[in-house]
Ligand code: HEC
């Protein structure tokens with residue numbers, strides 16, 4: 001039977017308040033335990049270095065990455081030309097070409113070098129010396145540099161075309177991927193047919209650099225790809241495939257995957 005009129009006998013009240021008190025204690029202790037466990041779980045499962053990048057694509061970051069002054073960028077790029085070339089094409093195949101690269105892609109890489117999310121002996125220190133404005137300015141400059149051929153320039157791109165077997169292997173992966181192994185076509189994210197923010201164009205990229213990056217993603221020593229597309233894909237590729245893809249892009253064949261396959265006679 002329920003008590004009538006809301007009057008609770010004294011004995012029961014004491015019991016009730018004691019019960020409430022111990023319930024409160026248990027509650028606090030549980031909270032503390034959850035907090036401590038959370039700390040350990042965080043330290044064990046998700047240490048800060050597993051956050052791939054501090055960059056998030058929002059209207060604000062996209063506006064910042066697009067706000068640069070290309071002329072100021074030209075002046076700043078004097079410090080970069082030694083390695084990335086006067087026209088944004090490097091003289092060494094293991095250094096990336098930056099000419100005409102998408103502004104969001106360059107901006108993201110420079111942010112990741114600054115925060116240490118992408119590790120590079122020369123680039124971490126160089127990127128940290130740039131202010132936020134400097135970053136936007138060099139991004140504006142490099143993203144506007146043309147990619148047409150200049151015989152006067154000392155660039156290594158494009159390199160010799162790979163043999164037909166490598167060509168076919170690379171072309172298939174770029175155009176179709178491999179459904180059985182769950183590999184999407186490279187061009188779905190790297191162009192020319194689709195585009196994902198932060199995915200750099202590979203059309204004019206150097207072979208050794210592409211290979212180094214594929215190997216670094218597979219080994220997870222490069223881990224700044226948001227949602228891990230590249231760590232996943234690279235680790236599914238064979239060593240031969242990584243070499244073939246690097247050689248294909250490094251020879252400039254990635255510019256028109258369909259056309260180059262016809263030229264190579266590999267469109268069976
Ligand atoms: C001492 C040589 C050197 C200098 C100087 C240099 N870089 Fe780099 N840069 C590299 C190398 C090497 C890499 C490839 C990263 C790696 O593997 O270390 C790179 C990578 C990059 C990338 C990433 C490109 C991509 O495709 O992901 C960007 C962007 C970049 N550098 C911009 C700059 C800018 C802007 C400057 C000047 C302010 C500069 N670099 C100066 C050597 C250099």
Ligand code: HEC
Nearest residue numbers: 173184185186189198199200210213224225226229230245
């Ligand atoms: C689902 C989208 C997606 C697919 C498919 C994809 N990539 Fe990527 N890739 C990316 C993104 C995003 C980045 C940039 C990661 C970052 O932010 O550093 C990237 C970066 C790269 C880089 C480093 C480029 C640079 O300038 O540093 C290489 C090389 C590369 N991908 C090669 C490939 C190849 C080869 C394939 C096909 C076998 C492929 N990718 C398929 C999304 C993709």
